[in-house]
Amino acid sequence: MTTVVRAQDLEALVVGVTLLGSGGGGDTGAFGRMLRRRLGAGELVLRDAADLPGVSVSPIGVVGATSVLMEKLPSGGEFETAVRAVSRWTGADVTALMSLEAGGLNGLTALIAALDLGLPVVDADLMGRALPRLDQFSWAVAGRSLTPCALSEPSGQVIVVDNVDAAGLERAVRSFVAQTGGWAVLALAPTPIEAAAVDAVEGSLTRALALGQAHAALEPGTAPAAVADGLGGRLLGSGRVEEVARHVIADGGAAFGRGSLCVVDSASRAVIRIETENEYLLALVDGTPVVTTPDLLCVLDHRTLQPIAVDGVRAGDEVVVLALPGPTWWRRPDRLLHVAPEAFGLACPPQLLEAS
Known part of the structure; x- marks a missing residue:
């Protein structure tokens, strides 16, 4: 094709x-x-x-x-x-x-x-x-x-x-x-x-184009659950970003930004914590890991539904947090270890969405 x-x-x-x-x-x-x-x-x-x-x-x-x-x-x-x-x-x-x-x-x-x-x-x-x-x-x-x-x-x-x-x-x-x-x-x-x-x-x-087309079909004001469904993913929650923490770590002479953000879900009051480096790596809901790399964690502006980058999210933002399936190439165990949370120094086994 x-x-x-x-x-x-x-x-x-x-x-x-x-x-x-x-x-x-x-x-x-x-x-x-x-x-x-x-x-x-x-x-x-x-x-x-x-x-x-x-x-x-x-x-x-x-x-x-x-x-x-x-x-x-x-x-x-x-x-x-x-x-x-x-x-x-x-x-x-x-x-x-x-x-x-x-x-x-x-x-x-x-x-x-x-x-x-x-x-x-x-x-x-x-x-x-x-x-x-x-x-x-x-x-x-x-x-x-x-x-x-x-x-x-x-x-x-x-x-x-x-x-x-x-x-x-x-x-x-x-x-x-x-x-x-x-x-x-x-x-x-x-x-x-x-x-x-x-x-x-x-x-x-082709997947990127299909994702973008599915995103374009979403109307502003679409309910968060419908946003996740429309993109073929799983809703983790939606609400206000209450805290953003960032710091720099050194690794072999190179500096990397590390951080985390916390979102309080408007409906359930559950706390969604996301650990970050250059990308969103790990999401926990009330302290329980629910989704990790290599699956895709996405933070969208609640009003516009536009994706927000790790370095662009701010306390007070109203956001939708969802997860999309990562590439199936990485799901084989010998490959997964290279991109799982442990590969980024996070002591958490991979938590992947069910394969479609």
Whole structure:
């Protein structure tokens, strides 16, 4: 099956990748506007891997501090620079692109890059949602190397990284972006599509579009339970955010924001506590864990039903809290341990929604 994305679909796609971000993944609004300008009156076709036999696909996206990225958006040249660099290093042409992650702004970057480079887009990614670390790419979890790869940044600097594991690549990325303005484009090595798809999350961008379309069908004022049903999820509660706590932790030289928020449900007076890092990770209701990563926790503005990011939620907000099923790729036990709460230092076994 192929999915066609036209200008009238972009608002829904932006909301969908934001929902897959589970409160993280960066500000999708600016990239949605970039994509609209690139697409114009044209269209993008999201292609199934099976429909592109023989192509060599490069997963591509933005890494680094998304807050800095909003101050200096990509020109578009960074995508071509990274793709050309990894192609030269490997001696293989890149003939298709896919997203590094479907959640947040990286759900859109591969589409922008594909329009800029005139390449087809594979409807797949390496996370199925937003996650914060490179070792949480599905390729890395499956034991595949993420190198060689190329990094390019706005001033034109480009580096190729090879022969390091995921942790080594994470360190290289941190070092590079720290010296070059806070963000860079990452392009992984061109890989035959048949091999690339084996350990990828397929259909992720089509899912994002479908989520966004379901969201667009909700009328303002829709009852919270109907909102959850409309999006195919589970309502955890709705009410006022009573408390937001944030702090910074250091891990191997990198700083991560940690925090929590508490919502008091208007109907039951139950306390919904959500633990956060870059994304919403764990929800407890009256102290009992009910939903955890890799399922998707979403906090929506009660009035507009727009998703609220982890760093955007404030005490006093009236919100709807719901959970959506995460990618089925992560449900296998050997994969789940890489994205369960323990992977983020939270002493809680995974609590997943029933598989549909």
